[in-house]
Amino acid sequence: MPETSGPTGRTPETDVIDFRAAEQLLAARDPRGAVKLLDGVIGTHPENTAARLLRARAFFAAAQLRPAELEFTIVLEREPDNAFAHFALARTYERRGCPDQARRHFRLAAALDPNPEYLQQARFDS
Secondary structure (H helix, E strand, C coil), X not given: CCCCEHHHCECHHHHHHHHXXXXXXXXXXXXXXXXXXXXXXXXXXXXXXXXXXXXXXXXXXXXXXXXXXXXXXXXXXXXXXXXXXXHHHHHHHHHHCCHHXXXXXXXXHHHHCCCHXXXXXXXXXX
16 A cells, blocks of 8 residues: 555655646646646645746746745745746736836846846846
8 A cells, every 4th residue: 555645645656646737737728727736735745846836837827926926935935046936936026017026036037047038038238
């Protein structure tokens, strides 16, 4: 019998399956379905930064900007050099109408990774 993780009865295999299924749901444009699966994974493994980043992306795709902001912030507390998380948080701030906060994170993303999209959004010339 597989070893379960706490009172939820989840197994490590269940968490991996749910994470992969959430990736597929997000790719299929079902962010709410992805969030539901990731809630269980994060409930069992709150330290799992990859799951939190995926859930942040799903919240963003579902236009749930405040939860997206919170998840991206948690990811950046753990991985301050994650250029993608800075870029995605900047996009979140941009959609929320917070241009100064967005600019800061666009610039941090570009400083960490000279990805052309990050550099364009950083607007270092302005």
